[in-house]
Amino acid sequence: MKSKTEKKNKFPTYPCSLANNPHWKGEWATRLGTPLIVELGCGKGSFTLTYAQTFPDRFIVGIDVKSDRLYAGAKRATEWNINNVRFLRTDIFILTEIFNNNEVDGMWLTFPDPYPKKKHIRRRLTSPYYLEQYSKILKPQATVQLKTDSRSLYEYTLEMLALQPVEILAYTPNLYQSPYLNEENSILTDYETKFLAQGLNTHYIRFRFQN
Numbered sequence: 001m002k003s004k005t006e007k008k009n010k011f012p013t014y015p016c017s018l019a020n021n022p023h024w025k026g027e028w029a030t031r032l033g034t035p036l037i038v039e040l041g042c043g044k045g046s047f048t049l050t051y052a053q054t055f056p057d058r059f060i061v062g063i064d065v066k067s068d069r070l071y072a073g074a075k076r077a078t079e080w081n082i083n084n085v086r087f088l089r090t091d092i093f094i095l096t097e098i099f100n101n102n103e104v105d106g107m108w109l110t111f112p113d114p115y116p117k118k119k120h121i122r123r124r125l126t127s128p129y130y131l132e133q134y135s136k137i138l139k140p141q142a143t144v145q146l147k148t149d150s151r152s153l154y155e156y157t158l159e160m161l162a163l164q165p166v167e168i169l170a171y172t173p174n175l176y177q178s179p180y181l182n183e184e185n186s187i188l189t190d191y192e193t194k195f196l197a198q199g200l201n202t203h204y205i206r207f208r209f210q211n
Helices: 004-013 046-054 067-079 092-098 118-123 128-137 151-161 190-197
Strands: 036-040 059-064 085-089 104-110 138-148 166-172 203-209
Touching: 004 067, 036 046, 046 059, 046 067, 046 085, 046 104, 059 067, 067 085, 092 128, 128 138, 128 151, 138 151, 151 166, 151 203
Parallel strands: 036 059, 036 104, 059 085, 104 138
Antiparallel strands: 138 203, 166 203
């Protein structure tokens, strides 16, 4: 088994790897194609890869700050010859430096860290700061979809969305017992597989900004 250092060093060598900001702002459609889907906090890329395989006519970029995690996804994408996926190592905090206004066709927040402590609220991926970033880089009518096992993050997100110019298209504390389940949102992450086995519910929200 490779060490973290070995994985970090190997990650940039894969063709689907974007080891750092590639400075494609405003050029993503030209470089990859459309529609362009972004997954934030993709980890080892299980959702990213399955999404790319399920929707071969879409291009998905999995983003995470840790290249030793991204290594696993990049390795499998290369071995499985999946060409409509890229893995970008960067801090989600600077999304507007990576994507231009109205450049992204859809976004996924897949089991992000709920940051339960009040002093970490700003780090939550549905805090006002991040919602503002999303509203800038997403195209009109593009949707944001959240899956989480955290009831507190689910409720917090609904509270934050109530203060934003958004249209909530779907929300449920139990996706798999709801009418909203479909081919897209039933794609599992590694965390979700474990949580479902433990009997935990997947909380789900889909919304779009009213620009």
